[in-house]
Amino acid sequence: MKNVLITREKSQFEDVKSLFEKEGFNPIPFPTIKFEKIPLNNFNEKNYDYLIFTSKNAVKFFLKDAEIDKSKPVIAVGSKTADYLRKLGFSNIEIPDVFSAEGLKEYIDKNIDRFKGKKFGLIRALEGSNVLLNQSGKNYFVELTPVYKTSFNIPDNIEEVENLFSQKKIFAVVFSSPSTFNGFLNVFGYEKSMEFLKNVLVCVIGTTTEKSLKDKGFEVDILPDVFTFEEIVKLLKEKKP
Missing domain, CATH: 3.40.50.10090 (Rossmann fold)
Incomplete structure (x- = not known):
């Protein structure tokens, strides 16, 4: 083998x-690598029009501290992340064509008529691409919510x-x-x-x-x-x- x-x-x-x-x-x-949980402090889903989950892992760490309405619009980066959210009962899920930060930005830009002025909660590791964060405030707003960090x-x-x-x-x-x-x-x-x-x-x-x-x-x-x-x-x- x-x-x-x-x-x-x-x-x-x-x-x-x-x-x-x-x-x-x-x-x-x-x-x-190994993951370490970051506690959620004062998270309020009502502050966001959409939640973005970048991985199945982000979902797991997030839900250890948060309870949210499962009809909340979410964007899942990757089919595995989307499948996991569906199993948990989430019903309003969108998936970008390309499973990356760049693919996520492209997806939002392509649907800007729908997303213009909206606020996104980006739920992921502390480390990650700033591609989407760098766009915040132009046509839409993105706020990072780190739920875990990565160390060697x-x-x-x-x-x-x-x-x-x-x-x-x-x-x-x-x-x-x-x-x-x-x-x-x-x-x-x-x-x-x-x-x-x-x-x-x-x-x-x-x-x-x-x-x-x-x-x-x-x-x-x-x-x-x-x-x-x-x-x-x-x-x-x-x-x-």
Whole structure:
């Protein structure tokens, strides 16, 4: 079985494990980041016309502190986020065509007749793209509500993974965010990371993640048109001998 390193946060590994196993891959958890909850203070949904959830994780952290009307108009970045909201009973959900900050801005701009003058509550991690925030006050208003923050994590299996890299037994590495990539650099350092990644298929989810790698001189082998793990698995399967 081909080994695929998954660098996303530990609790999220189980969500994608079976996707890889079904196609004959051996997914290996290597969480280079961890999440820490940020308490919500004085949040009032009535202050916003729309709530934007950038991930399933943002929904989970948000609802630990907040109870909101599930008929509230929400924009979900990604089909997984939308599916999770539906399961929770949310009924008024919109999804941008492209699952990224840029895709979100494009979606709002394309529907500006409907969104002009509206106020959005952007619910996400403390870290993230400022693309939408930079537009606030022009045709619409965006206010950030951070519900968690991301920090580097030191995985338990560093020695094992380093040996697999040295023996060229890693087929691919998946980075689902710039933070996971920067966490990888934090674990191995720049030179060793460059050495390890030049001998594997480097997969990224999203153009922001792609840019993060390329800005530091790393090559990207796989970037799906739709920014999901399902698409990563499909593309990896095409590469598998």
